[in-house]
Amino acid sequence: MRESWRWYGGLDRIALTEIVQTGARGIVTALHEIPYGAVWPTDAIRARQAQIAADPALGLEWNVVESLPVHEAIKRGEGDLAPLFANYRQSMANLAACGVRVICYNFMPLLDWTRTDLDAPVRGGGTALRFSQLHMAAFEVHMLRRPGAEADYSDAVLSAAAHWHKTATEADRDRLLASIMAGLPGAFDRYDIEGLRAALGGYRGLDRAALRANYARFLAEVIPAAADLGVRMCVHPDDPPRDLLGLPRIVSDADDIAWVLGQQHTVENGLTLCSGSLGANPANDVPAIARRFAPRIHFAHLRNVAKEDDGSFQEAAHLEGDTDMAALIEVLLDEETRRQEAGRADWEIPFRPDHGHELLSDLGRGTHPGYPLIGRMRGLAELRGVIAGLSYSKARNRDA
Missing domain, CATH: 3.20.20.150 (Divalent-metal-dependent TIM barrel enzymes)
Structure with a gap:
């Protein structure tokens, strides 16, 4: 190999x-x-x-x-x-x-x-990439407000996501958006929430x-x-x-x-x-x-x-x-x-x-x-x- x-x-x-x-x-x-x-x-x-x-x-x-x-x-x-x-x-x-x-x-x-965390802690002080279902639900349902997103998550995850969004600071939300945007290809252009909504609109249907x-x-x-x-x-x-x-x-x-x-x-x-x-x-x-x-x-x-x-x-x-x-x-x-x-x-x-x-x-x-x-x-x-x-x-x- x-x-x-x-x-x-x-x-x-x-x-x-x-x-x-x-x-x-x-x-x-x-x-x-x-x-x-x-x-x-x-x-x-x-x-x-x-x-x-x-x-x-x-x-x-x-x-x-x-x-x-x-x-x-x-x-x-x-x-x-x-x-x-x-x-x-x-x-x-x-x-x-x-x-x-x-x-x-x-x-x-x-x-x-797509990851929701770029620096999740690991044993001994290092960090790892992480995909959190809770954070993704919070992003889709409460930040992006994508119609129908609730159907993709369990009731337990939706409840935890609502609590996270209610207690999150603006910095927490900005960090979540930046982590998700890190997966965008190309010359590293990044969307804000409105820009992502517009980009997703191109895939409607x-x-x-x-x-x-x-x-x-x-x-x-x-x-x-x-x-x-x-x-x-x-x-x-x-x-x-x-x-x-x-x-x-x-x-x-x-x-x-x-x-x-x-x-x-x-x-x-x-x-x-x-x-x-x-x-x-x-x-x-x-x-x-x-x-x-x-x-x-x-x-x-x-x-x-x-x-x-x-x-x-x-x-x-x-x-x-x-x-x-x-x-x-x-x-x-x-x-x-x-x-x-x-x-x-x-x-x-x-x-x-x-x-x-x-x-x-x-x-x-x-x-x-x-x-x-x-x-x-x-x-x-x-x-x-x-x-x-x-x-x-x-x-x-x-x-x-």
């Missing part, structure tokens, strides 16, 4: 020299400065590659794009989309021409990921069936080009894996993934296996999902969450939480072996330690939420140990 690290380029407070010290050599990045829907020029791609490889002694390589974003008009199925599809295909072609052939993307409407139809059209437009280019497209599951803000989510469980991969029956139409996103759904058996779709997994995000009965969850340490990480990694190692035996040159699955806790010197550094240095390095070291142990055991069994 190829150890990789998400890096935000010039927007990142973590330097490439620090990433090397974690042991990772693959860089997962994107041209975050380019507006959605615009072509990624070859010159800009090569400039980012040159930045990553400027010091050959570091041994770093851009191996995964995360993400090549899908324009919101495509998700809404709105207007003349031919130019947007053409631009997306051209960006794919330019990346392939530069040797970058694994592209992670998502089809979540409006928000990429978009149900699950309509979003699926728009996604199927996207796949039909881009996957044949990916096959021609030798590019592996890999969709990221919904985070969290549930409808949100009245918007449907359609990549949340095994049935959803089967539908996505069934739209284009080719290896280029693949999956980013995110153990944290899928793991937040109590119905999901993440190792079983990985085994079912293993041949179509092109990239993995390895992290863990601890779920609560009311639907809340918190980012756990990588080997803690509810997902059996050793069982999941064993599935990925078995798939790598299968690919090697089939003679595939691209048998190695790139992975990155996802969403670490803020620990030690991470605190106060101001890195992207969920992407500190020390916390992710701890996660990578733990995952590396699991991989080494399982690999050793498998080698001994083969030799026995």
Whole structure:
């Protein structure tokens, strides 16, 4: 498995020299400065590659794009989309021409990921990302005042949310809004309450069936080009894996993934296996999902969450939480072996330690939420140990 690290380029407070010290050599990045829907020029791609490889002694390589974003008009199925599809295909072609052939993307409407707390306390003084069902209900019902939001929450959660909103200070509410807005993609534009209401209005009437139809059209437009280019497209599951803000989510469980991969029956139409996103759904058996779709997994995000009965969850340490990480990694190692035996040159699955806790010197550094240095390095070291142990055991069994 190829150890990789998400890096935000010039927007990142973590330097490439620090990433090397974690042991990772693959860089997962994107041209975050380019507006959605615009072509990624070859010159800009090569400039980012040159930045990553400027010091050959570091041994770093851009191996995964995360993400090549899908324009919101495509998700809404709105207007003349031919130019947007053409631009997306051209960006794919330019990346392939530069040797970058694994592209992670998502089809979540409006928000990429959503958390209500960016600095929930953990044992010993660190912090973690958290999704509180209570706080989300307070936001939707009392701050956003979304019609029909009450139907998405239990009576107990609604009662607690009403109490929180009544006793919260203006600073508490501002903090909640800022935490939720941290999941907005792109150039980090953020909405106030009125702006979010207006943005949600653009999705009015978009149900699950309509979003699926728009996604199927996207796949039909881009996957044949990916096959021609030798590019592996890999969709990221919904985070969290549930409808949100009245918007449907359609990549949340095994049935959803089967539908996505069934739209284009080719290896280029693949999956980013995110153990944290899928793991937040109590119905999901993440190792079983990985085994079912293993041949179509092109990239993995390895992290863990601890779920609560009311639907809340918190980012756990990588080997803690509810997902059996050793069982999941064993599935990925078995798939790598299968690919090697089939003679595939691209048998190695790139992975990155996802969403670490803020620990030690991470605190106060101001890195992207969920992407500190020390916390992710701890996660990578733990995952590396699991991989080494399982690999050793498998080698001994083969030799026995």
